[in-house]
Amino acid sequence: EAGVVQSPRYKIIEKKQPVAFWCNPISGHNTLYWYRQNLGQGPELLIRYENEEAVDDSQLPKDRFSAERLKGVDSTLKIQPAELGDSAVYLCASSLTGFGEQYFGPGTRLTVT
């Protein structure tokens, strides 16, 4: 069974530029999560989807971050414009249910210069 796929794995951009991350969850997993992980810290939830509905986006900085989940499968997280403080690893995860174990992708390491 394929795991959670994320792309790109690494991204370096200048501040004020836009950036987008893509995630393909495990087939059949209805719940999809986007996390941000800063160095030496635990993942911080940005947004959680149940199918195509965003059910928890309270931690998403909505002035610059946006996300969508197309047809309840793939998802894209966008930052526009990026700031220096956005440098982090962005993780996508999926689970069968809202409190099931989550399966994580390898993450996208974003560096904003």
Next chain:
Amino acid sequence: AQSVAQPEDQVNVAEGNPLTVKCTYSVSGNPYLFWYVQYPNRGLQFLLKYITGDNLVKGSYGFEAEFNKSQTSFHLKKPSALVSDSALYFCAGGDTGGFKTIFGAGTRLFVKA
């Protein structure tokens, strides 16, 4: 507010000795709890979970965790540590009414040969 705490930044143990990585939680309802492990340059991997049932949960790679409701703890344990267990361990959880999973800050485990 919900929280998950890992009071130790780092745990050092000799190979062959038992190990314990501590986790405490604070949730408003019935908790669900997980342990995840992150090896260098690899994604987060699920180890074990507690949702309901037996307080002693067995997981991957010989790890187990004990749910203690009175002490609001969910400590990760292994009877005999291996050098290959050296990694970053995250406790995570939430309440079954809200499904918002909170991650602890992580504990780095060093197992010396």
